[in-house]
Amino acid sequence: xxxxGIGRLLVASLHQAIVDRxxxxxxxxxxxxxxxxxxxGTIGLAPFNAVLSFLRTExxxxxxxxATAGEYAADWFIEELRPFRRRMLGGLPGPLRRRxxxxxxxxLVARTSTTTRARTRVSGGRGWLEIRNxxxxxxxxPTAYPLCRFYAAAAARALRHAGVDxxxxxxxxxxxxxxxCGVEISMxxxxxxxxxxxxxxxx
Numbered sequence: 011x012x013x014x015g016i017g018r019l020l021v022a023s024l025h026q027a028i029v030d031r032x033x034x035x036x037x038x039x040x041x042x043x044x045x046x047x048x049x050x051g052t053i054g055l056a057p058f059n060a061v062l063s064f065l066r067t068e069x070x071x072x073x074x075x076x077a078t079a080g081e082y083a084a085d086w087f088i089e090e091l092r093p094f095r096r097r098m099l100g101g102l103p104g105p106l107r108r109r110x111x112x113x114x115x116x117x118l119v120a121r122t123s124t125t126t127r128a129r130t131r132v133s134g135g136r137g138w139l140e141i142r143n144x145x146x147x148x149x150x151x152p153t154a155y156p157l158c159r160f161y162a163a164a165a166a167r168a169l170r171h172a173g174v175d176x177x178x179x180x181x182x183x184x185x186x187x188x189x190x191c192g193v194e195i196s197m198x199x200x201x202x203x204x205x206x207x208x209x210x211x212x213x
Contacts, residue, residue, distance in 0.1 A: 020079075020122040042057035058145065081167045083121075112139070114168055119161065126143045128140060136196055157185040158183050161193055162193045178195045179195075
């Protein structure tokens with residue numbers, strides 16, 4: 011991708027989420043996320059920001075679409091991992107599995123954009139994800155609500171694939187005036203092996 015180096019994973023997951031959650035508005039949004047650009051990887055920052063700007067006017071659908079996009083991004087990211095790495099996660103004891111799973115989340119965030127990075131920390135069954143330079147949170151004026159639901163949904167989904175039951179909640183957001191975007195994650199190592207990825211469209 012050009013401009014800020016937007017990852018194909020991010021654009022494709024957002025497009026698929028609009029297909030699923032706002033099918034009646036798909037033609038409108040494909041003015042920017044056009045199929046040819048999706049195939050060629052030529053959709054840049056300006057059309058991506060235009061899509062987010064219009065999505066913010068859709069009310070509750072914004073959170074629904076961006077959370078769904080985060081889940082798709084996690085599905086596709088995990089699907090691309092080598093089978094050995096997925097199996098290895100399942101054999102790790104609880105504390106190590108949580109840390110290894112959070113490392114996957116950092117890698118996933120880095121795949122969304124060349125300018126977006128994440129830091130993680132863990133204490134017992136709780137983890138924290140700090141996102142720097144979220145593309146979702148570039149606004150001219152502070153918003154009354156967080157805009158980075160994508161990352162919370164992606165983190166929780168990726169952790170579940172890694173065999174860690176997780177719930178994630180946005181606790182700070184750059185768009186709402188905080189210094190950075192932050193996600194708090196509750197984690198419990200599952201009794202099952204990491205889940206296979208099924209039914210996710212290919213990015």
